[in-house]
Amino acid sequence: xxxxxxxxxxxxxxxxxxxxxxxxxxxxxxxxxxxxxxxxxxxxxxxxxxxxxxxxxxxxxxxxxxxxxxxxxxxxxxxxxxxxxxxxxxxxxxxxxxxxxxxxxxxxxxxxxxxxxxxxxxxxxxxxxxxxxxxxxxxxxxxxxxxxxxxxxxxxxxxxxxxxxxxxxxxxxxxxxxxxxxxxxxxxxxxxxxxxxxxxxxxxxxxxxxxxxxxxxxxxxxxxxxxxxxxxxxxxxxxxxxxxxxxxxxxxxxxxxxxxxxxxxxxxxxxxxxxxxxxxxxxxxxxxxxxxxxxxxxxxxxxxxxxxxxxxxxxxxxxxxxxxxxxxxxxxxxxxxxxxxxxxxxxxxxxxxxxxxxxxxxxxxxxxxxxxxxxxxxxxxxxxxxxxxxxxxxxxxxxxxxxxxxxxxxxxxxxxxxx
Amino acid sequence: xxxxxxxxxxxxxxxxxxxxxxxxxxxxxxxxxxxxxxxxxxxxxxxxxxxxxxxxxxxxxxxxxxxxxxxxxxxxxxxxxxxxxxxxxxxxxxxxxxxxxxxxxxxxxxxxxxxxxxxxxxxxxxxxxxxxxxxxxxxxxxxxxxxxxxxxxxxxxxxxxxxxxxxxxxxxxxxxxxxxxxxxxxxxxxxxxxxxxxxxxxxxxxxxxxxxxxxxxxxxxxxxxxxxxxxxxxxxxxxxxxxxxxxxxxxxxxxxxxxxxxxxxxxxxxxxxxxxxxxxxxxxxxxxxxxxxxxxxxxxxxxxxxxxxxxxxxxxxxxxxxxxxxxxxxxxxxxxxxxxxxxxxxxxxxxxxxxxxxxxxxxxxxxxxxxxxxxxxxxxxxxxxxxxxxxxxxxxxxxxxxxxxxxxxxxxxxxxxxx
Numbered sequence: 001x002x003x004x005x006x007x008x009x010x011x012x013x014x015x016x017x018x019x020x021x022x023x024x025x026x027x028x029x030x031x032x033x034x035x036x037x038x039x040x041x042x043x044x045x046x047x048x049x050x051x052x053x054x055x056x057x058x059x060x061x062x063x064x065x066x067x068x069x070x071x072x073x074x075x076x077x078x079x080x081x082x083x084x085x086x087x088x089x090x091x092x093x094x095x096x097x098x099x100x101x102x103x104x105x106x107x108x109x110x111x112x113x114x115x116x117x118x119x120x121x122x123x124x125x126x127x128x129x130x131x132x133x134x135x136x137x138x139x140x141x142x143x144x145x146x147x148x149x150x151x152x153x154x155x156x157x158x159x160x161x162x163x164x165x166x167x168x169x170x171x172x173x174x175x176x177x178x179x180x181x182x183x184x185x186x187x188x189x190x191x192x193x194x195x196x197x198x199x200x201x202x203x204x205x206x207x208x209x210x211x212x213x214x215x216x217x218x219x220x221x222x223x224x225x226x227x228x229x230x231x232x233x234x235x236x237x238x239x240x241x242x243x244x245x246x247x248x249x250x251x252x253x254x255x256x257x258x259x260x261x262x263x264x265x266x267x268x269x270x271x272x273x274x275x276x277x278x279x280x281x282x283x284x285x286x287x288x289x290x291x292x293x294x295x296x297x298x299x300x301x302x303x304x305x306x307x308x309x310x311x312x313x314x315x316x317x318x319x320x321x322x323x324x325x326x327x328x329x330x331x332x333x334x335x336x337x338x339x340x341x342x343x344x345x346x347x348x349x350x351x352x353x354x355x356x357x358x359x360x361x362x363x364x365x366x367x368x369x370x371x372x373x374x375x376x377x378x379x380x381x382x383x384x385x386x387x388x389x390x391x392x393x394x395x396x397x398x399x400x401x402x403x404x405x406x407x408x409x410x411x412x413x414x415x416x417x418x419x
Numbered sequence: 420x421x422x423x424x425x426x427x428x429x430x431x432x433x434x435x436x437x438x439x440x441x442x443x444x445x446x447x448x449x450x451x452x453x454x455x456x457x458x459x460x461x462x463x464x465x466x467x468x469x470x471x472x473x474x475x476x477x478x479x480x481x482x483x484x485x486x487x488x489x490x491x492x493x494x495x496x497x498x499x500x501x502x503x504x505x506x507x508x509x510x511x512x513x514x515x516x517x518x519x520x521x522x523x524x525x526x527x528x529x530x531x532x533x534x535x536x537x538x539x540x541x542x543x544x545x546x547x548x549x550x551x552x553x554x555x556x557x558x559x560x561x562x563x564x565x566x567x568x569x570x571x572x573x574x575x576x577x578x579x580x581x582x583x584x585x586x587x588x589x590x591x592x593x594x595x596x597x598x599x600x601x602x603x604x605x606x607x608x609x610x611x612x613x614x615x616x617x618x619x620x621x622x623x624x625x626x627x628x629x630x631x632x633x634x635x636x637x638x639x640x641x642x643x644x645x646x647x648x649x650x651x652x653x654x655x656x657x658x659x660x661x662x663x664x665x666x667x668x669x670x671x672x673x674x675x676x677x678x679x680x681x682x683x684x685x686x687x688x689x690x691x692x693x694x695x696x697x698x699x700x701x702x703x704x705x706x707x708x709x710x711x712x713x714x715x716x717x718x719x720x721x722x723x724x725x726x727x728x729x730x731x732x733x734x735x736x737x738x739x740x741x742x743x744x745x746x747x748x749x750x751x752x753x754x755x756x757x758x759x760x761x762x763x764x765x766x767x768x769x770x771x772x773x774x775x776x777x778x779x780x781x782x783x784x785x786x787x788x789x790x791x792x793x794x795x796x797x798x799x800x801x802x803x804x805x806x807x808x809x810x811x812x813x814x815x816x817x818x819x820x821x822x823x824x825x826x827x828x829x830x831x832x833x834x835x836x837x838x
Contacts, residue, residue: 013594015587043597071587073594080598160816167817168434168490168719175432175492178462179499184715202817274712275691292714293693296603300587303723306816386816397579397725397805398586398621 002034003105005324007056008041008048009140010111010118013073014154015161015302016313017110017140021074022067023317024108024138025056029064034325039102039409043076045109045118049091049417051098053409066402068314069392071302074404080419082118085125092125094417100131101412106324107133110317112141112152116332117356123330136320137332137352140313142299144195147358148350149334151385153316154299156309159199160386161301162188162243165294166203170210170241173290177239183230183281184241185291187274189298191247193362194218196298199382200243201374211240212373215277217247218362219371221256227284229372234287242281244273303399307388312345319347343384421453422524424743426475427460427467428559429499429530429537432492433573434580434721435732436529436559440493441486442736443527443557444475448483453744458521458828462495464528464537468510468836470517472828485821487733488811490721493823499838501537504544511544513836519550520831525743526552529736531560531571535751536775542749555739556751556771559732561718563614566777567769568753570804572735573718575728578618579805580720581607581662584713586622589629589660592709596658602649602700603660604710606693608717610666613637613781615717618801619662620793630659631792634696636666637781638790640675646703648791653706661700663692722818726807731764738766762803 007024009017021040028035040054041047047054054075056064067074082091099107109119116137123135139146144155166186173184190196194216204210211233215221233240248256256273274291281287312335319333332355336348366378374382392399426443428436440459447454459473460466466473473494475483486493501510518526528538535556542554558565563574585605592603609615613635623629630652634640652659667675675692693710700706731754738752751774755767785797793801811818 009594013591046597070590072590076594076597078595078598163817164722165716165720167820168721169715171489171491171820172432172715172719175428175495176497178465178495179497181715186716205817208820208822272691272694272712290714291712292716293691293710293712294716295709295711296588296591296600297584297605297711297713297716300591301584302587303583383815388816389810389813391808391810394808396802397807398582398624401586401590401627403627 002032002036004036004103005038005106005108006041006048006099006104007038007108008044008110009073009075009077010044010109010115011077011079012142012299013077014140014142014299015071015157015305016153016310018067018070018072018074019310019313020110020138020140020153020317022064023314024321025064027318027321031325035106039104040075042406044078044080045082046078046080046419048095048098049419051411051413053102054406055409058407059404063402063404068310069302070401071300075406081114085121092121095122096126096129096131098413099133102409105133107135108138108320109135110138110140112143113146113357113359116146116352120330120352120356134324134329136324136328137355138316138320139332139334142189142196143193145193145359147355147360150337150345151335153309153313155195156306156312156385157301157304158189158196158298159382160306161298161304162196162199162294163202163386164304166200166212166241166243167208167210169292170203173239173241180288181290182234182239182287183278183289185244185274185278185289186241187244187246187272187291187293190217190245192217192359194245195362197243197245198362198366198374198378199386202379202382202386211237213240213242214373215242215244215248216367216371217245217249219367220251221248223280225370226372227281229370230281231285242277244277246273248273302392302401305390306386307390308385310390315347323349340380340384343387421451421455423455423522424457424525424527425460425467425518425523426457426527427463427529428492428494428496429463429528429534430496431561431718432496433559433561433718434490434576434724435572435729437486437489437491437493438729438732439529439557439559439572439736441483442733443740444483446737446740450744454525458523459494461825463497463499464501465497465499465838467514467517468838470830470832472521473825474828477826478823482821482823487729488721489820490719494825500533504540511540514541515545515548515550517832518552521828524552526554527557527739528554529557529559531562532565532776532778535565535771539749539771539775553743553748555743555747556774557735557739558751558753561608561615562612564612564778566774566779569756569764570754572728572732574614575725575731575804576720576723577608577615577717578801579725580717580723581615581618581713582621582805583723585619585631585660585662586627586629588711589622592658592660599707600709601653601658601706602697602708604663604693604697604708605660606663606665606691606710606712609636609664611636611778613664616662616664617781617785617793617797618805621798621801621805630656632659632661633792634661634663634667635786635790636664636668637786639670640667642699644789645791646700648789649700650704661696663696665692667692721811721820724809725805726809727804729809734766742768759799759803762806
């Protein structure tokens with residue numbers, strides 16, 4: 001009897017994480033001699049800890065194929081970081097107990113840096129426990145902060161959404177600036193790194209000439225310099241667009257979004273860097289503004305996914321299974337860029353020991369000298385990642401996203417585990 | 420020599436107002452014996468008042484065709500309401516002076532209720548002044564509040580954007596609700612009417628079953644009832660999505676967005692109904708939330724335009740010229756719905772006297788009894804308007820929107836006019 005596989009989605013979901021799930025499940029189905037059932041964790045790793053497994057074998061081929069064009073996490077995801085082995089060995093042991101009970105020989109964990117670490121530890125502990133499990137980490141994160149891989153599935157589609165939204169809103173403001181809004185502020189995700197904010201810069205090119213000003217988490221906010229740039233842009237173009245990362249900070253380390261905003265009851269943190277920036281401009285320069293906060297819309301926007309991103313997300317799922325079939329353990333498939341223009345990439349692999357707990361920051365040479373824009377090097381890196389469209393099928397005007405049956409696998413353990 | 424035509428865009432721009440411009444210019448170009456040049460107002464009617472006209476004849480056929488897939492106002496728009504004849508007759512007289520100087524016999528004014536009124540007055544005054552101008556109003560408004568026409572070009576695409584965004588973000592929240600966000604709040608446009616907010620309700624159907632709660636400007640905000648509904652939805656589905664119109668008001672008439680929000684300097688009106696609603700939920704029920712404010716993204720999102728909307732926007736431009744050629748004056752082409760399912764529509768015409776200063780509100784029977792959702796009647800009305808996709812061409816990952824040359828027409832008047 002071939003071993004079964006376990007697949008789980010971890011952390012914030014994306015427009016394409018289900019494309020990775022599709023790659024894992026479709027590839028596994030092609031090798032029934034080597035891989036038995038693919039069980040998914042309901043709500044990610046919590047499903048493994050609580051022995052709440054989903055039998056993906058009960059989903060039709062057609063339904064699994066539809067995962068490729070469905071955003072969000074089809075089996076549920078969670079924000080649940082396993083503690084270190086020293087602090088909570090019981091959790092790791094529980095995972096292995098569940099995997100053992102369901103004869104799981106392959107562990108595919110689809111997430112960011114934290115899950116790479118968990119994946120590595122599970123593999124190590126399973127080895128020690130005499131129940132070897134091939135643990136493969138499958139990269140996913142809109143934050144684009146995993147090392148070794150050239151980029152992370154999920155990021156390209158957010159980047160495309162932000163580039164397109166910045167372009168469209170800028171055209172809107174440009175046409176109204178004579179009598180109305182002169183400054184448009186859009187807030188984007190990225191608490192630690194400015195990858196997503198940088199993508200807003202792609203809206204401006206030799207054809208559009210949009211004055212885009214970017215506020216990065218990597219660059220300490222300099223109010224005076226920023227306002228001077230806004231003024232200069234509006235005086236020259238009659239409008240400008242500001243892309244502000246939610247992670248932008250004051251010199252004292254506070255987030256812009258925490259800049260003392262209070263509601264009627266005096267509660268802090270209504271949130272939003274965009275309204276803070278917009279109001280600051282109004283106060284100092286008197287320009288009429290509008291602002292938007294894209295929030296989940298940006299990472300859920302499968303309708304505008306990057307084809308490059310979808311292809312890579314699927315390829316990572318497929319490669320994960322192929323690595324497992326090749327006998328690999330404690331590895332992560334990666335995207336290897338072989339050429340910028342024309343863009344070319346291939347699948348590689350990295351040892352999890354080199355991935356876990358390493359955060360890839362945006363290189364300094366990707367940020368322009370004034371700290372408020374992107375460089376040509378950044379543009380060369382980003383541009384290929386948003387290439388191509390991959391529209392979901394529509395019906396009645398709406399994308400036809402799939403919802404799975406997510407039928408549970410019968411429990412085999414008497415023990416409960418409380419998370 | 421045939422008379423020239425003047426075309427201007429008025430008020431907030433949309434994803435498809437340029438499709439209307441495309442319809443006007445392409446149709447005019449087919450009748451060089453009847454219509455000479457088409458001049459556009461730079462920044463709308465201000466361009467007419469200041470004799471700042473754009474010669475659309477200098478734009479290639481290819482460029483004009485590209486207007487069909489380009490959002491925003493290609494000639495610039497403005498928020499500039501002409502006063503009544505009694506208060507500022509000079510403005511109307513100036514318009515006629517400019518039109519006379521440039522031999523303009525056709526006035527196409529593309530906007531909402533205010534511009535319909537202006538259009539009517541220009542026609543009346545021109546008649547009196549012995550320089551008859553055929554004034555045709557061309558409908559446009561995301562607010563969907565013009566009378567007689569079944570719907571307004573611009574609305575269908577915003578509705579589609581909000582329906583799709585609500586669907587996508589809801590899938591995201593649904594997959595994370597076990598350990599993370601339980602309530603997602605999206606703020607949408609519509610200061611006076613809930614048409615756009617209502618479109619969020621389309622995300623929920625017999626396949627998705629998304630618990631969508633809608634806050635309409637038409638329904639006085641009842642905090643207790645709203646929170647009870649949020650609680651009930653989260654207890655049943657583990658998550659819910661709230662679509663809040665920027666125009667939602669407290670019982671005392673204040674906007675939710677004005678609910679006392681203050682920045683660090685004590686300034687009111689950082690704005691945003693979404694953060695107010697989200698914070699209220701957190702305070703009362705303790706649920707983790709995320710919120711988004713779509714703002715201009717929703718009305719600029721040509722990448723996700725409704726094909727029905729694009730077709731109708733173009734058809735209104737074409738019909739406007741055809742009405743002019745048929746000798747009509749003081750009219751507006753309209754969309755006449757002839758069937759809900761299958762959806763069918765045809766072009767009609769309305770007298771401007773019946774359009775000007777009449778606002779079409781959302782019928783009470785479109786809002787569910789509890790005031791927090793849409794009815795089947797509303798769904799039947801809205802569903803056809805978001806049907807079909809009409810993707811712009813993409814290049815390098817971005818939509819290829821056109822920017823016109825917008826070359827000025829030589830001035831013929833010595834007089835200046837200050838607006």
